[in-house]
Amino acid sequence: MPGSTPRGLTGLAFGGDYNPEQWPEHVWQEDVRLMREAGVTMVSVGIFSWALLEPAPGTYDFGWLDRVIDLLHANGVRVDLGTPTVVPPAWFYQAHPEALPVTADGVRLAFGSRGAICHSNSDYRAAAAAITTKLAERYAGHPALALWHVHNEYGVPVSACYCDGCADHFRRWLRTTYGTIDAVNDAWGTAFWGQRYAGFEQITPPRRTPTVGNPAQALDYRRFADAIMRENFVMERDILHRLSPGVPVTTNFMTALSQCDSVDYWAWGREVDLVTNDHYLITDGRRTHVNLAMAADLTRSVAGGAPWLLLEHSTSGVNWQPRNPAKAPGQMARNSLGHVARGSEGAMFFQWRQSRRGAEKFHSSMVPHGGTDTRVWREVVELGASVGALSEIRGTRTVADVAVLWDWQSWWAQNLDWRPSEDADPRERADAFYEVLYDRHLTVDFARPEADLSAYPLVVVPALYLMTEAAGANLRRYVEQGGTLVVSYFSGIVDEHDAVHEGPYPGALRDVLGLTVEEFSPLLQGETVRLTGPDGSELCGDVWTEFVVPRGAEPVWTYADGLTAGRPAVTRHRLGEGTAWYVSTRLGHEGLDAVLGWAAEDAGVDPRADLPRDVEVVRRTGEQGTYLFAVNHTGTDTKVPLETAGTELLTGERAAGHLAVPAGGVRVVRLDG
Template identity: 90%
Template sequence: MPETTPKGLTRLAFGGDYNPEQWPESVWHEDVRLMREAGVSMVSVGIFSWALLEPAPGQYDFGWLDRLLDLLHENGVRVDLGTPTVAPPVWFYRAHPEALPVTADGTRYEFGSRGAICHSNADYRTAAANITTRLAERYGDHPALAMWHVHNEYGVPVSACYCDSCAAHFRRWLATTYGTVEAVNEAWGTAFWGQRYTDFEQINPPRLTPTVGNPGQALDYKRFADATIRENFRMERDILHRLSPGVPVTTNFMTALSQCDSIDYWAWGREVDLVTNDHYLITDGRRTHVNLAMAADLTRSVADGAPWLLLEHSTSGINWQARNPAKAPGQMARNSLAHVARGSEGAMFFQWRQSRRGAEKFHSAMLPHGGTDTRVWREVVELGAALDSLSPIRGTRTVADVAVLWDWHSWWAQNLDWRPTEDHDARERADAFYEVLYDRHLTVDFAHPEADLSAYPLVVVPALYLMTEAAGLSLKRYVENGGTLVVSYFSGIVDEHDAVHEGAYPGPLRDVLGLTVEEFSPLLKGEQVRITDPDGSELGADVWTEFVVPRGAEPVWTYADGLTAGHPAVTRHRLGEGTAWYVSTRLGHDGLDALLGWAAEDARLDPRADLPHDVEVVRRTGESGTFLFAFNHTTADAKVPLESPGTELLTGERAAGRLAVPAGAVRVVRLDG
């Protein structure tokens, strides 16, 4: 079995991307001195260094990297060594211009950014395998080497190419996947609009067409593009496993960012030795700490609950959003340790020293432009000491309360053209349900729709447009055996080929929900409806309504106006030993909170009303004990109840009864027993 933790790392990982090639070599000694001062335990090196390592075809310069790795080793800093295959040199593209990707409208990208790669291109694959082999042969047993870092953020910024090489590769993929062209015709429904094929050679990628193309073809191309990228990762990984045994191989994911929704991380999580993730706050006015928690929970779930590693985040502001505010004092520590609470074995950053040139020169770093006499640097040093004190948590696992179903294939299908309304956003629904669970102080595991859910008292399905029959049967068994299920609208509509399930909506969910949906009735922009419960209280809803027909389910809330007036808006169905809830409209936070409150009662989940709003409490547990993390995201001091006394690891103080958590602070208690 491959190693799954960074080799030789005896502490939590702390450090960042280190790009010394941007600086004179005389700066390196200052860097490692400051790394020791900050408590840095590991850095990522060489991710964008192909042009320096191989300045001309077949000519190599490893001298600078030899000296760098030796210097880091001498100073006790472990190395996450990158294969630089995300950024081929300009000489490669000039020799192989067809390796630059082509968009669906036929435009070929140019050299001058990053990640501009046609992953079907044979010359790219050969060159990537060659530089990876050279690195593995030279550094596979270097004493500084902790793990291998393949490529960088696969799928960003280009996930799919539409060139002729990709067309040929797509045809081979279809032949392997379906066997016959007749099976492709059946899966894609090519009888519609006369799109029938008689030979694989007739099939192209879903390039620009005068109106909407075939949705089954578009969905399969997303699968093909993801699988093709994954092939290239596996190629590099297998070289590294062969030439550098005992050293884990990873690549950095971006699980919860919409910029990387082209990657099926359930599949990728099975390919890496250690799941790692990059996370950056989306500063659009929402509560950024909620999205952070969601990203960490999703990454842990992709790792199947095992410890993972935050490989990139920011010390303060970033540079690629429309507005990039700085982080408030103390926010960097809260952000970092919140990832740790939810399973990360450390906190790494982009990057160590802030760049003076290039596209990311205004992206914050551990060592800012202003140097060591800055707030950011002082907080970095404090965070290093805090992480060192948390070493006992290594190897423990985060404890979850509920599961939320999540499927990238469903996102892909949902986001294709010509759906009932452009105002329904499946990701928005996932965020909304997660935020309510977060506010109820429930820790979430995300799960694949066909996963075993028996360990969870409550399962939430925010929006799962694409659902297989197997997933539907799994949810039915889950409820029959005593589980509580909550399903939101426009779920269970199509199968894995984007074909509507036979019979009434919602397909494989009809029996478990005890209802059918005769028709969708999306609302016009800005339009709202009222829904009422039996005692007459009202809530507003928008975007979506449905004509729901109970077939065993009982109405809980009813539409009071609009086309669906008189029809159930929210239902509850008792099935076997469990209960299934359905909500057929878009509820706001208050409505979702009431709904999930009732569902939590059905699931016998204890209410946590004694925890203040925006005070986050998470547990990790394992052989070394149980650790309670408390985060105060507010401007007022708070107190958190402790079920048993313990030692607060950041201060060394004893804690019992109610734990004081100052405004903006973090506390971590190792509970006795």
């Protein structure tokens, strides 16, 4: 049921993780009263409750959960019901200590946190299946049930285990994947350093070695670890599908590139009925709203463009960063409605009531420690009204202008040891290119390298070190048929086994780019190079340079100094009906903007010069019409031009010619026609 929506929810989802087990029952009545006041439509329940639901092996206590769900239903609140398999009880680990994960250094982690799971462990799998079955049998027919929520944030904090059980499972996975030991040896290049295996029984996980181990083995182990987590999700999902037909099943992703790098969300997006995501701002001095927009666009793309759901974010500060500032007044609404603009079917939080105990007691919530006489609570109530006013957009889809190619497995491969420069960070390049596109007011779809790209006039490749021959052929076809492609350095270098493509760099991309690279020439920390353009303009690069040889491409910017002085730095290759650009150094915002400006002209993508910086304008469209979202992240009132008049949904006012958006505010217009 890909693209499903929560059962029985007629508007957008608004609410959060509800953990009533942390509070005496007399508080529950107060909770539901406040939920009605805030306009809450759905809450997530039971995610961390295994120890309470099964206090001893095979002994179940559902009484308290019955009362909670009945109470929520009586007050008009839908339930996203969790399977609590992210935190097995203490009694389980006492009986099965081998279910605790082992690090690559051979250290077995201890119980006392969350997510301490060896996903290969058969006892864990059996216990998880049992509690999931009991929950499904009991609550499948409950009228409050809107959604099943399996586990919690797979891959956080532990994705891979290196125990002997995982070694056995890894060997089985390799047999299934490769068939023969010769195929494994070939894929891993085990002739290097005498690593050849005579049989599967000789293979172990990539545990700690005296120096760098086999990178292809390490890459496959990341694939394996991701696959077995997904196997466990599918096991629970299939139980729920069988016993609770018609109720969508999800698990909460963390697609923000800075928060989870161990999960291939392209693969996971095909397994859930509804893509959901958790997003928390990384407050490191950068423009947090840009990363938020990027995460939302990436999540929508994982969902295949279908509506998705923001299942967790924070009302204000979080508690796990070195410094955890509060959100500014109005920022909660901007963050929430910014996600809605980019396809989310609502805005959910962690959590409803702020905990008094435990590791996350200083994490903000919808009901803070200070209660209802607080700024946060007043903003929650105001936001609930806004989300309620946007119910009619449900089912519409966000409209994108350009595509950015991204691949988690390429990220894994590039971040393995002994690459030419540890400063060449694929995530940093993705952030940098996205920020320039954001500042050009272009809405981005992310896409797999082998996806159909024909709908996009401009496709950007910030970092794809690992690229299959099929992906390279796909990009060539895209350009030949009229597309405009922009590729950054160190892309197209290796195949799916981390083997360098035969022939000159950049391997899978040399034909479409019309060039070869003789040699990489990374820069030392702090070093920079100057680039000169045809109009006398100068750009500045750092981290990386290359000895580029045009093979049909024309130089546009040239290195003015350094080892590569006089060589092409930025090139353009006209191929068929389209154009491919190549950027062989790390450019800052100004430099990337200059290059993408030229590429956008080639693509016929018009800049939105009429929009101020940090005012984002995004459209959602569907059978019910077109909706324009304007999110003002500045401290100044602004006006957004309107081609068509319409009705502003949050105020009920008519707008024509332009839309007035107050400082720090959000406006949503249903356009006429």
